[in-house]
Amino acid sequence: xxxxxxxxxxxxxxxxxxxxxxxxxxxxxxxxxxxxxxxxxxxxxxxxxxxxxxxxxxxxxxxxxxxxxxxxxxxxxxxxxxxxxxxxxxxxxxxxxxxxxxxxxxxxxxxxxxx
Amino acid sequence: xxxxxxxxxxxxxxxxxxxxxxxxxxxxxxxxxxxxxxxxxxxxxxxxxxxxxxxxxxxxxxxxxxxxxxxxxxxxxxxxxxxxxxxxxxxxxxxxxxxxxxxxxxxxxxxx
Numbered sequence: 001x002x003x004x005x006x007x008x009x010x011x012x013x014x015x016x017x018x019x020x021x022x023x024x025x026x027x028x029x030x031x032x033x034x035x036x037x038x039x040x041x042x043x044x045x046x047x048x049x050x051x052x053x054x055x056x057x058x059x060x061x062x063x064x065x066x067x068x069x070x071x072x073x074x075x076x077x078x079x080x081x082x083x084x085x086x087x088x089x090x091x092x093x094x095x096x097x098x099x100x101x102x103x104x105x106x107x108x109x110x111x112x113x114x115x
Numbered sequence: 116x117x118x119x120x121x122x123x124x125x126x127x128x129x130x131x132x133x134x135x136x137x138x139x140x141x142x143x144x145x146x147x148x149x150x151x152x153x154x155x156x157x158x159x160x161x162x163x164x165x166x167x168x169x170x171x172x173x174x175x176x177x178x179x180x181x182x183x184x185x186x187x188x189x190x191x192x193x194x195x196x197x198x199x200x201x202x203x204x205x206x207x208x209x210x211x212x213x214x215x216x217x218x219x220x221x222x223x224x225x226x227x
Contacts, residue, residue: 039123040123042204042218042220043217044217045214045215092158094215101149101166101208102147102215103149103164104159104215108156108157108158109157
């Protein structure tokens with residue numbers, strides 16, 4: 001989705017390095033999320049933010065931190081990368097549907113390899 | 116392309132046939148369910164949703180069925196096309212909840 005962009009699309013880094021993945025959205029949504037995707041495990045929630053002043057841990061937040069710089073920007077940092085953080089990372093935004101549920105809009109993903 | 120879902124359940128269908136992708140959920144408190152489609156190299160995209168007060172909902176060429184008794188969700192795709200080849204995820208949310216829980220996904224191959 002061009003409305004949700006992620007940079008970089010691919011990244012190779014070494015163990016112990018600090019890296020940042022960035023996400024921007026033009027959908028005007030308040031809610032933003034970071035997920036990681038591993039083969040056979042689906043999407044797992046790392047952090048989520050319901051507005052600029054609201055940051056919450058997801059199910060696998062250890063080793064990660066986030067910053068919500070503005071409504072449109074939500075970045076994910078790996079303070080000291082380790083090989084088991086090698087994965088596909090997705091940013092998403094969401095809005096509330098008329099049905100009362102919530103639809104998430106995903107970016108194209110960032111493939112991260114930690115050597 | 117991405118090495119997404121190397122060990123996923125796989126469904127292979129002939130072009131033009133109907134496809135049925137199944138999903139079991141475990142949380143009885145979930146009251147909103149969504150199907151997402153993920154094509155190679157892309158993020159998941161919304162296909163269709165259903166609330167727990169319904170047992171069937173139809174979209175364009177897709178139908179979602181919900182059986183709350185056995186906590187089962189299915190996605191039916193009519194007249195499957197090569198462009199339907201992707202990984203399909205079911206997802207659930209609790210009433211008043213704020214987190215979407217995703218299933219592991221099913222890979223659909225469409226044979227021409």
